Amino acid sequence: MSLVSAKGMLEKARKEGYGVGQFNINNLEWTKAVLTVAEEKQSPVILGVSEGAGKYMVGFNTVVAMVNAMMKTLNITVPVALHLDHGSFEAAKVCIEEGFSSVMFDGSHYPFDENVEKTKEIVNIAKAKGVSVEAEVGSIGGEEDGVTGAGEVADPDECRKIASLGISMLAAGIGNIHGTYPENWQGLDMKVLKEIGETTNEIPLVLHGGTGIPDAMVKEAISYGVSKINVNTECQLEFAKATRSYIEAKKDKEGKGFDPRKLLKPGTEAIMDVVREKMDLFGSSHKA
Numbered sequence: 001m002s003l004v005s006a007k008g009m010l011e012k013a014r015k016e017g018y019g020v021g022q023f024n025i026n027n028l029e030w031t032k033a034v035l036t037v038a039e040e041k042q043s044p045v046i047l048g049v050s051e052g053a054g055k056y057m058v059g060f061n062t063v064v065a066m067v068n069a070m071m072k073t074l075n076i077t078v079p080v081a082l083h084l085d086h087g088s089f090e091a092a093k094v095c096i097e098e099g100f101s102s103v104m105f106d107g108s109h110y111p112f113d114e115n116v117e118k119t120k121e122i123v124n125i126a127k128a129k130g131v132s133v134e135a136e137v138g139s140i141g142g143e144e145d146g147v148t149g150a151g152e153v154a155d156p157d158e159c160r161k162i163a164s165l166g167i168s169m170l171a172a173g174i175g176n177i178h179g180t181y182p183e184n185w186q187g188l189d190m191k192v193l194k195e196i197g198e199t200t201n202e203i204p205l206v207l208h209g210g211t212g213i214p215d216a217m218v219k220e221a222i223s224y225g226v227s228k229i230n231v232n233t234e235c236q237l238e239f240a241k242a243t244r245s246y247i248e249a250k251k252d253k254e255g256k257g258f259d260p261r262k263l264l265k266p267g268t269e270a271i272m273d274v275v276r277e278k279m280d281l282f283g284s285s286h287k288a
Protein backbone atom coordinates (compact mmCIF):
# COMPACT_ATOMS: atom_id res chain seq x y z
CA MET A 1 0.00 0.00 0.00
CA SER A 2 1.27 3.53 -0.68
CA LEU A 3 1.29 6.36 1.84
CA VAL A 4 -2.10 7.81 2.73
CA SER A 5 -3.22 11.11 4.20
CA ALA A 6 -3.96 10.98 7.92
CA LYS A 7 -7.43 12.49 7.43
CA GLY A 8 -9.41 9.30 6.71
CA MET A 9 -7.74 7.17 9.34
CA LEU A 10 -8.25 9.84 12.01
CA GLU A 11 -11.86 10.55 11.12
CA LYS A 12 -12.55 6.83 11.42
CA ALA A 13 -10.72 6.76 14.78
CA ARG A 14 -12.70 9.75 16.06
CA LYS A 15 -15.99 8.19 15.00
CA GLU A 16 -15.17 4.78 16.48
CA GLY A 17 -13.54 6.10 19.66
CA TYR A 18 -9.90 5.05 19.48
CA GLY A 19 -6.56 6.76 18.87
CA VAL A 20 -3.93 6.30 16.17
CA GLY A 21 -0.31 6.52 17.32
CA GLN A 22 2.20 8.88 15.77
CA PHE A 23 5.62 7.42 16.40
CA ASN A 24 8.58 9.63 15.56
CA ILE A 25 11.25 8.10 13.35
CA ASN A 26 14.93 9.00 13.35
CA ASN A 27 16.61 6.40 11.18
CA LEU A 28 16.12 3.14 9.32
CA GLU A 29 15.80 1.02 12.46
CA TRP A 30 13.09 3.23 13.98
CA THR A 31 11.14 3.15 10.71
CA LYS A 32 11.44 -0.61 10.31
CA ALA A 33 10.32 -1.13 13.93
CA VAL A 34 7.18 0.99 13.61
CA LEU A 35 6.13 -0.35 10.19
CA THR A 36 6.68 -3.98 11.21
CA VAL A 37 4.56 -3.66 14.34
CA ALA A 38 1.79 -1.74 12.52
CA GLU A 39 1.49 -4.64 10.10
CA GLU A 40 1.67 -7.23 12.89
CA LYS A 41 -1.04 -5.40 14.86
CA GLN A 42 -3.08 -4.57 11.75
CA SER A 43 -3.14 -0.99 12.93
CA PRO A 44 -3.11 2.28 11.04
CA VAL A 45 -0.04 4.33 11.94
CA ILE A 46 1.55 7.74 11.50
CA LEU A 47 5.30 8.12 11.10
CA GLY A 48 6.32 11.47 12.58
CA VAL A 49 9.40 13.29 11.30
CA SER A 50 10.66 16.43 13.03
CA GLU A 51 12.66 18.95 11.04
CA GLY A 52 15.78 17.91 12.95
CA ALA A 53 15.18 14.22 12.23
CA GLY A 54 14.56 15.08 8.58
CA LYS A 55 17.93 16.81 8.38
CA TYR A 56 19.61 13.92 10.19
CA MET A 57 18.16 11.47 7.64
CA VAL A 58 19.72 13.51 4.79
CA GLY A 59 16.61 15.50 3.92
CA PHE A 60 12.88 14.96 3.55
CA ASN A 61 13.33 13.50 0.06
CA THR A 62 15.52 10.72 1.49
CA VAL A 63 12.91 10.00 4.15
CA VAL A 64 10.14 9.72 1.54
CA ALA A 65 12.26 7.38 -0.60
CA MET A 66 13.23 5.21 2.37
CA VAL A 67 9.69 4.89 3.72
CA ASN A 68 8.16 4.15 0.31
CA ALA A 69 10.79 1.52 -0.50
CA MET A 70 10.49 -0.08 2.92
CA MET A 71 6.70 -0.26 2.73
CA LYS A 72 6.94 -1.98 -0.61
CA THR A 73 9.59 -4.49 0.43
CA LEU A 74 7.94 -5.25 3.79
CA ASN A 75 4.62 -5.57 1.97
CA ILE A 76 2.83 -3.20 4.35
CA THR A 77 -0.93 -3.42 3.84
CA VAL A 78 -2.13 -1.15 6.69
CA PRO A 79 -2.69 2.61 6.22
CA VAL A 80 0.51 4.59 6.88
CA ALA A 81 0.83 8.39 6.86
CA LEU A 82 4.21 10.10 6.67
CA HIS A 83 3.83 13.27 8.71
CA LEU A 84 5.96 16.35 9.36
CA ASP A 85 6.00 16.95 13.12
CA HIS A 86 6.00 20.58 14.39
CA GLY A 87 6.86 21.97 10.99
CA SER A 88 7.69 25.55 10.22
CA PHE A 89 5.82 27.29 7.39
CA GLU A 90 8.73 26.67 4.99
CA ALA A 91 9.29 23.04 5.99
CA ALA A 92 5.57 22.26 5.61
CA LYS A 93 5.70 23.50 2.01
CA VAL A 94 8.84 21.50 1.25
CA CYS A 95 7.37 18.30 2.70
CA ILE A 96 4.16 18.66 0.67
CA GLU A 97 6.35 19.04 -2.43
CA GLU A 98 8.63 16.11 -1.54
CA GLY A 99 5.85 13.53 -1.05
CA PHE A 100 4.88 13.56 2.63
CA SER A 101 1.23 12.56 2.97
CA SER A 102 0.60 14.74 6.02
CA VAL A 103 2.11 17.85 7.61
CA MET A 104 1.86 19.74 10.85
CA PHE A 105 2.23 23.46 10.53
CA ASP A 106 2.96 24.63 14.05
CA GLY A 107 2.06 28.31 14.07
CA SER A 108 1.31 28.36 17.81
CA HIS A 109 4.20 30.76 18.52
CA TYR A 110 2.85 33.40 16.08
CA PRO A 111 0.22 35.97 17.04
CA PHE A 112 -3.13 34.20 16.56
CA ASP A 113 -4.12 36.09 13.37
CA GLU A 114 -0.81 35.22 11.75
CA ASN A 115 -1.22 31.58 12.76
CA VAL A 116 -4.65 31.67 11.02
CA GLU A 117 -3.29 33.24 7.82
CA LYS A 118 -0.33 30.90 7.54
CA THR A 119 -2.41 27.82 8.38
CA LYS A 120 -4.90 28.80 5.63
CA GLU A 121 -2.09 29.05 3.10
CA ILE A 122 -0.70 25.62 4.02
CA VAL A 123 -4.22 24.12 3.83
CA ASN A 124 -4.64 25.50 0.30
CA ILE A 125 -1.36 24.05 -0.93
CA ALA A 126 -1.91 20.73 0.84
CA LYS A 127 -5.48 20.25 -0.39
CA ALA A 128 -4.39 20.25 -4.01
CA LYS A 129 -2.19 17.24 -3.27
CA GLY A 130 -4.49 15.38 -0.88
CA VAL A 131 -2.14 15.98 2.04
CA SER A 132 -3.61 16.25 5.55
CA VAL A 133 -2.79 19.26 7.75
CA GLU A 134 -2.43 19.47 11.51
CA ALA A 135 -2.57 22.91 13.13
CA GLU A 136 -1.73 23.90 16.68
CA VAL A 137 -3.30 26.30 19.14
CA GLY A 138 -1.80 26.84 22.61
CA SER A 139 1.76 25.62 22.75
CA ILE A 140 2.90 22.23 24.06
CA GLY A 141 5.39 22.54 26.90
CA GLY A 142 8.81 20.92 27.21
CA GLU A 143 11.61 20.43 24.74
CA GLU A 144 11.29 19.34 21.13
CA ASP A 145 14.28 19.33 18.79
CA GLY A 146 16.18 21.71 21.08
CA VAL A 147 13.32 24.23 21.32
CA THR A 148 11.84 24.62 24.81
CA GLY A 149 8.29 25.92 25.24
CA ALA A 150 6.58 26.79 28.51
CA GLY A 151 3.24 25.31 27.45
CA GLU A 152 -0.02 27.15 27.34
CA VAL A 153 -3.60 25.89 27.57
CA ALA A 154 -5.50 26.55 24.34
CA ASP A 155 -8.40 28.96 24.12
CA PRO A 156 -11.47 26.98 22.90
CA ASP A 157 -12.61 29.99 20.84
CA GLU A 158 -9.31 30.07 18.96
CA CYS A 159 -9.55 26.30 18.50
CA ARG A 160 -12.98 26.73 16.89
CA LYS A 161 -11.59 29.32 14.48
CA ILE A 162 -8.57 27.26 13.45
CA ALA A 163 -10.70 24.10 13.17
CA SER A 164 -12.91 25.84 10.60
CA LEU A 165 -10.03 26.52 8.18
CA GLY A 166 -10.18 23.13 6.49
CA ILE A 167 -7.46 21.47 8.57
CA SER A 168 -7.64 17.70 9.11
CA MET A 169 -6.67 17.56 12.79
CA LEU A 170 -6.06 19.96 15.63
CA ALA A 171 -3.39 19.92 18.32
CA ALA A 172 -4.48 21.92 21.35
CA GLY A 173 -2.24 22.56 24.33
CA ILE A 174 -4.01 21.20 27.44
CA GLY A 175 -1.16 21.00 29.93
CA ASN A 176 0.72 18.35 27.93
CA ILE A 177 4.50 18.44 27.72
CA HIS A 178 7.08 16.90 25.42
CA GLY A 179 9.51 14.62 27.24
CA THR A 180 8.90 13.16 30.67
CA TYR A 181 6.42 14.80 33.06
CA PRO A 182 7.65 16.44 36.26
CA GLU A 183 6.60 15.00 39.64
CA ASN A 184 4.31 17.96 40.32
CA TRP A 185 2.54 17.81 36.94
CA GLN A 186 -1.13 18.80 37.25
CA GLY A 187 -2.36 16.37 34.57
CA LEU A 188 -4.25 17.14 31.36
CA ASP A 189 -6.86 19.90 31.53
CA MET A 190 -9.83 17.64 30.78
CA LYS A 191 -12.35 20.45 31.20
CA VAL A 192 -10.79 22.45 28.37
CA LEU A 193 -10.25 19.33 26.25
CA LYS A 194 -13.93 18.35 26.65
CA GLU A 195 -15.04 21.84 25.62
CA ILE A 196 -12.73 21.84 22.59
CA GLY A 197 -13.96 18.36 21.64
CA GLU A 198 -17.61 19.43 21.85
CA THR A 199 -17.27 22.63 19.87
CA THR A 200 -14.88 21.89 17.00
CA ASN A 201 -17.25 20.00 14.75
CA GLU A 202 -15.92 16.48 15.38
CA ILE A 203 -12.46 17.33 14.09
CA PRO A 204 -9.91 14.72 15.26
CA LEU A 205 -7.85 16.16 18.14
CA VAL A 206 -4.16 15.48 18.65
CA LEU A 207 -2.46 14.78 21.95
CA HIS A 208 1.24 15.63 21.90
CA GLY A 209 3.61 14.56 24.65
CA GLY A 210 2.30 10.99 24.77
CA THR A 211 5.21 9.74 26.91
CA GLY A 212 4.34 9.28 30.56
CA ILE A 213 0.64 10.17 30.54
CA PRO A 214 -1.17 7.65 32.78
CA ASP A 215 -3.18 5.10 30.77
CA ALA A 216 -6.53 6.12 32.30
CA MET A 217 -5.89 9.75 31.35
CA VAL A 218 -5.07 8.74 27.76
CA LYS A 219 -8.35 6.81 27.54
CA GLU A 220 -10.32 9.72 28.97
CA ALA A 221 -8.70 12.06 26.44
CA ILE A 222 -9.72 9.67 23.63
CA SER A 223 -13.30 9.76 24.91
CA TYR A 224 -13.28 13.58 24.41
CA GLY A 225 -12.13 13.41 20.79
CA VAL A 226 -8.39 12.77 20.83
CA SER A 227 -7.74 10.55 17.81
CA LYS A 228 -3.97 10.94 17.33
CA ILE A 229 -1.43 10.49 20.09
CA ASN A 230 2.23 11.38 19.59
CA VAL A 231 4.94 9.26 21.18
CA ASN A 232 8.64 9.96 20.87
CA THR A 233 10.56 10.13 24.16
CA GLU A 234 9.43 6.72 25.39
CA CYS A 235 10.91 5.07 22.28
CA GLN A 236 14.16 6.98 22.81
CA LEU A 237 14.40 5.99 26.47
CA GLU A 238 13.71 2.31 25.80
CA PHE A 239 16.09 2.29 22.84
CA ALA A 240 18.87 3.78 24.97
CA LYS A 241 18.24 1.41 27.87
CA ALA A 242 18.36 -1.70 25.68
CA THR A 243 21.45 -0.49 23.81
CA ARG A 244 23.25 0.32 27.06
CA SER A 245 22.51 -3.16 28.45
CA TYR A 246 23.80 -4.77 25.27
CA ILE A 247 27.06 -2.79 25.41
CA GLU A 248 27.43 -3.55 29.11
CA ALA A 249 26.97 -7.28 28.49
CA LYS A 250 29.49 -7.35 25.62
CA LYS A 251 32.03 -4.99 27.18
CA ASP A 252 34.79 -7.57 27.59
CA LYS A 253 34.66 -8.25 23.83
CA GLU A 254 34.74 -4.53 22.94
CA GLY A 255 38.23 -4.77 21.48
CA LYS A 256 36.80 -6.81 18.62
CA GLY A 257 34.36 -4.04 17.72
CA PHE A 258 30.58 -4.12 17.63
CA ASP A 259 28.62 -5.36 14.62
CA PRO A 260 26.25 -2.38 14.18
CA ARG A 261 23.38 -4.65 13.22
CA LYS A 262 23.71 -6.60 16.46
CA LEU A 263 24.31 -3.43 18.45
CA LEU A 264 21.08 -1.81 17.24
CA LYS A 265 18.92 -4.94 17.46
CA PRO A 266 17.96 -4.85 21.18
CA GLY A 267 17.07 -1.13 20.95
CA THR A 268 15.00 -1.73 17.82
CA GLU A 269 13.15 -4.56 19.56
CA ALA A 270 12.56 -2.30 22.57
CA ILE A 271 10.91 0.27 20.28
CA MET A 272 8.74 -2.49 18.82
CA ASP A 273 7.54 -3.35 22.33
CA VAL A 274 6.63 0.30 23.01
CA VAL A 275 4.70 0.53 19.73
CA ARG A 276 2.83 -2.76 20.44
CA GLU A 277 1.85 -1.59 23.90
CA LYS A 278 0.68 1.83 22.68
CA MET A 279 -1.37 0.43 19.80
CA ASP A 280 -3.21 -1.81 22.27
CA LEU A 281 -3.69 1.06 24.74
CA PHE A 282 -4.91 3.52 22.09
CA GLY A 283 -7.24 0.85 20.68
CA SER A 284 -5.94 1.00 17.08
CA SER A 285 -4.93 -2.67 16.86
CA HIS A 286 -7.05 -4.56 14.29
CA LYS A 287 -8.58 -1.29 13.03
CA ALA A 288 -6.70 -1.15 9.72
Ligand code: 13P
Nearest residue numbers: 179208209211230232233
Ligand atom coordinates in the same frame (compact mmCIF):
# COMPACT_ATOMS: atom_id res chain seq x y z
P1 13P B 1 6.93 12.80 23.70
O1 13P B 1 8.34 12.97 23.27
O2 13P B 1 6.66 13.38 25.03
O3 13P B 1 6.50 11.37 23.61
O4 13P B 1 6.02 13.65 22.69
C1 13P B 1 6.14 13.42 21.32
C2 13P B 1 5.44 14.46 20.53
O5 13P B 1 4.49 15.06 20.97
C3 13P B 1 5.94 14.75 19.18
O6 13P B 1 5.28 15.80 18.59
